[in-house]
Amino acid sequence: MTDKKDYDIIVAGSGMSGSLAATMAARKGLKVLLLDRNKREEAGKKTNWGWVCGDAVADSHLQFIKSYIDISFDYPELDKKVDGVYALSPDLKSKFLFEGKGYVLNRPRFEQKLLDMAIKSGAEYVQEFEVEGPVIENNSVVGVFGKDANKEHREYRAKVTIDALGIATTLRRRLPENNFVEKMIDIDDIESTGRYIYSFEVDHEDKLYYDPNNALIHLNQRMAPGGYGWVFPKNGNRVNIGIGVQKRSLDIRNKKLGKTDTLHTLMDEYVKSNPVIKNPVLDNEFNNGKGYWSVAVRRQMESLVFNGYMGAGDSMAMPNPISAGGIGPALVSGILAGKNAAEAIEKNDTSVNGLWGYNLEFNKEYGNKTAGLEVFRIYLQSLNDDIINYGMKNFLTSKEAEGLSYGKTPELSLAAKFKFALKGAANVSAFSNLLFAIGKMKEFNALYSRYPSSPKEFDAWKAEVKERMEDVKNRFKPNPV
Ligand SMILES: Cc1cc2nc3c(=O)[nH]c(=O)nc-3n(C[C@H](O)[C@H](O)[C@H](O)COP(=O)(O)OP(=O)(O)OC[C@H]3O[C@@H](n4cnc5c(N)ncnc54)[C@H](O)[C@@H]3O)c2cc1C
Numbered sequence: 045m046t047d048k049k050d051y052d053i054i055v056a057g058s059g060m061s062g063s064l065a066a067t068m069a070a071r072k073g074l075k076v077l078l079l080d081r082n083k084r085e086e087a088g089k090k091t092n093w094g095w096v097c098g099d100a101v102a103d104s105h106l107q108f109i110k111s112y113i114d115i116s117f118d119y120p121e122l123d124k125k126v127d128g129v130y131a132l133s134p135d136l137k138s139k140f141l142f143e144g145k146g147y148v149l150n151r152p153r154f155e156q157k158l159l160d161m162a163i164k165s166g167a168e169y170v171q172e173f174e175v176e177g178p179v180i181e182n183n184s185v186v187g188v189f190g191k192d193a194n195k196e197h198r199e200y201r202a203k204v205t206i207d208a209l210g211i212a213t214t215l216r217r218r219l220p221e222n223n224f225v226e227k228m229i230d231i232d233d234i235e236s237t238g239r240y241i242y243s244f245e246v247d248h249e250d251k252l253y254y255d256p257n258n259a260l261i262h263l264n265q266r267m268a269p270g271g272y273g274w275v276f277p278k279n280g281n282r283v284n285i286g287i288g289v290q291k292r293s294l295d296i297r298n299k300k301l302g303k304t305d306t307l308h309t310l311m312d313e314y315v316k317s318n319p320v321i322k323n324p325v326l327d328n329e330f331n332n333g334k335g336y337w338s339v340a341v342r343r344q345m346e347s348l349v350f351n352g353y354m355g356a357g358d359s360m361a362m363p364n365p366i367s368a369g370g371i372g373p374a375l376v377s378g379i380l381a382g383k384n385a386a387e388a389i390e391k392n393d394t395s396v397n398g399l400w401g402y403n404l405e406f407n408k409e410y411g412n413k414t415a416g417l418e419v420f421r422i423y424l425q426s427l428n429d430d431i432i433n434y435g436m437k438n439f440l441t442s443k444e445a446e447g448l449s450y451g452k453t454p455e456l457s458l459a460a461k462f463k464f465a466l467k468g469a470a471n472v473s474a475f476s477n478l479l480f481a482i483g484k485m486k487e488f489n490a491l492y493s494r495y496p497s498s499p500k501e502f503d504a505w506k507a508e509v510k511e512r513m514e515d516v517k518n519r520f521k522p523n524p525v
Pocket of ligand 1: 056057058059060061062079080081082087088089090091096097098099100101173174175176208209210211212213214237238239286336337338339356357358359363368369370371372374
């Protein structure tokens, strides 16, 4: 069945990016349809496993929303304030501040607030709708098809479709062949992740394992090969604890150690090995205590738009390649997608050309640093624990490491640092690889500062991005143990 009511904008997916895109567009007076497979009271639930996430977000990203939309956040959706996020070396001897002040969210409540705002702003919400793919006419996306709550086939049509379906998107992956938005993500660029929410008794104080005022990230290639573990405090004696692994790194690590560990066994081991967490009990509010899901850790898709189509959040692989923080870019892109879709409709041009301004705005606001961060992530995955310990102690200052998380390349003072690196051939090689990685990061930062101002220059620019990233992937291979 085709719905006769045509919309200006369809937003597929009412997670964070989708609800914000719908709010922005509806507030411009456009006719907006917001579709999700969830019932309204389960806004933003990612899968049957729940709202699987570490739920940490920097305050700056909440401020970004507030600069566009009059909304305030407080407890309970902001479950716990944290002063910062610290990354710890495998031997726990080095500790770098990664991001400043932020919050660990009560995710179901935060999502509910955003969806309520979209509906209040005028978006029409259709729940329990399974989006199966885009409707394509004349090489343009003109709507979506899928199954409604009664499992009946239905099509909806609009001038612009915004894909906010998350990493498993059925829209991006079913676009027509095109050189703008890639349909597939390399499996090496995906982290398999799992997390628990526990209440627990504090066995004793040890801020290397649990800090009620800071979010902790544990780098450890044996425990979380190609990824990391995290312990994020929640309100009361509760914690969001989990790990992410790269499948290839896990396979290599298992082979070298003669083990058969899986994400699940490693997660359980990680919780068990935490000396502060005693008698953990699953906190299953909203049936959200335990879950598994995936997160992409590459640069966002080179173009976020195609004819009649835009993507926001995880559907475009937006999470930060080092930290996997995807809430910030989902919030930023949701706002900018809704805004730019409305502007294109006003100008009556929803082709790639007409939607291009979104690429430019997102790149300026957030996206220009992610290719550089992807380089650093690939470099990190090539280091074993001994080298990470050594490197965190000797290669980078805390300030340089903090700058890295914001996409700033460290200005290593070579003479001063090389003398440390000279201790051990493996460290020398890691240091010269770090120099290579930093050089590449600078190249990518420069390349993204020249993001094509129109689709005409896109092909040549994208070819350059691909070629340079291939160089990086050829030089650095996962080597967790
Ligand atoms: C284990 C884990 C830990 C993480 N930790 C953090 C963290 O601490 N901080 C951080 O910033 N980021 C973190 N992230 C990333 C963050 O969770 C995501 O970047 C964020 O959820 C992206 O939001 P989104 O709106 O783009 O997509 P999603 O949150 O995935 O929302 C997609 C929406 O679309 C709906 N949907 C999907 N498919 C269909 C379909 N076919 N039909 C209809 N509806 C559909 C879903 O039900 C959902 O409502 C983590 C991710 C994982 C997996």
